Amino acid sequence: MTTNEIISPENLVYTKTKVMNDTPMHYCPGCSHGVVHKLIAEIIEEMDFQDKTIGIAPVGCAVFAYKYLDIDWQQAAHGRAPALATAIKRLLPDRLVFTYQGDGDLAAIGTAETIHAANRGENITIIFINNGIYGMTGGQMAPTTLVGMKSSTSPNGRNVELNGNPLDITKLLAQLEGTCYVTRQSVHTVGAVRKAKKAIQKAFENSMEKKGTSVVEIVSTCNSGWKLTPSASNDWMVENMFPAYPLGDLKNL
């Protein structure tokens, strides 16, 4: 095949979704955010929902999610995204409304908003990026930081006596009557990316069918915060994060 043949339209096997723009991402190389952003954008395009979607960006590294996906966005105060999403979905019931939140945002400062939105069964999707650390503020301990895991505020490793236990909020959310679909995924391999995409799509469909709250946790890496290379981060995640946060559906009604 010549170069011209390779790039001719009939041989096109992959193209970037038009829901994603060309703004260079600020995420570190190896970070999971970029992959998850792309999946969300692809699903919005495939569902033909670009004009019907309102995303809620969190506080944390993904605060700038609104720079990369060409949909309407609201940026929430730290932890408050599910409250915004609640009002938006109730005022615009035929729109796709999702929040995109990290572990600190969702499982620490926004625990009340998250649990109550899910318990009310708001017809929204919560995308939960769990990398066990506060990435944007420089790698402090998060509610999901593993026991023994080092961070800038647990320099000798998380100590249960001092810091308490990691919070498995996804397990907790699965117990609530208002959730219809609670799943834990990752994006560290091609297979995992495909599964994660299916999960997000299912969650979005649930939201439009008004089945209740869908939660998609993505167990993620933060190689800058973890002080590891991208590939070592993936290995570390498989070895340490997955046993504490096992992948799969926790609830699927």
Next chain:
Amino acid sequence: MNNLKKKNIEEVRLMKGNEAIAHAAVRCGCDGYFGYPITPQSEIMETLMELEPWNTTGMVVLQAESETSSINMVYGGAGCGKKSMTSSSSPGVSLMQEGISYIACAELPCVIVNVMRGGPGLGTIQPSQADYFQSVKGGGHGDYKLITLAPASVQEMADHTVMAFDLAFKYLTPVLILADGVIGQMMEKVVLPPFQPRLTEAEIREKYPWATLGKPTNKKPNIITSLALEAEEMEATNLRLQRKYRKIEENEVLVEEFSCEDAEYLVIAFGTSARVCQKAVEMARAEGIKAGLLRPITLFPFPTNEISRFADKVKGILTVEMSAGQMVEDVRLAVNGRVPVEFYGRMGGIVPSPDEVLKALKDKIVK
């Protein structure tokens, strides 16, 4: 015939100030109310839940899990260009300050009602005016202001609800209705505002092109945010906000004068205190003391010029508040030392009596 007759007669009803706010909200086409119970304002949400406006106008009413959540629901609704409101009382409004700062910075229109009770802390459920500073000086972090309306009657609770939404959308800023436990709980006659339909989505897109309703194919995305990491960008946001506040100061000051034409002594008070002071001024007049009452209806913008003009005419000013003396600082700034400005107030949920005010006027000002 009957319908026609009904239409032409102004419907005078008897109700609490809190109830008047709920009725006025439904009637003025409010899209969403999000609240959390707290005394002495719980009748607002209770009335809305009884009215079930979702069956009539389509208005959403939702009880949130906290005031933090309800103010952020308001942020979400306001970001969609929807008429959104919440209500609370002092401790609850303290909890909302984070959200209010974000809303002010994101330049979203909304209405917040504070039916004040005595603080600090959990304080008391009795009426107070001690949230003046919090209301007019910002309240949360950063440089921002809230348009602050101070109703002094049940009628004004209804009227200010309509006016608050109009101002909020005119200036794209949160508007605070600063009432107190007396105005919220007392029953008076009220003529409710006429019904106006909620805006359709097409109307919202036309009037508020910034609203996040879903991005039309041929348009750029709308982004509601209060974040600007670059200092220059954030300073530009601040300058834009300050220009807006100067414009509000120029255009939106409201005051009411009572017996002020020939007044030698001026009493300044707002809300419930103004009702008490009106009686005290009548009593002073009966004793031959030429007293008048100036009642700020807007606390921000503050009637600085109106008060300044009186400072050239009167011999002294008494400011009366249900607090340790907060508005009196703004009165002193307006007067700038030209005549004595004294203060009389009660705290912790006590409403001063007209006799006390008259005595204070005589002791501190007339002498």
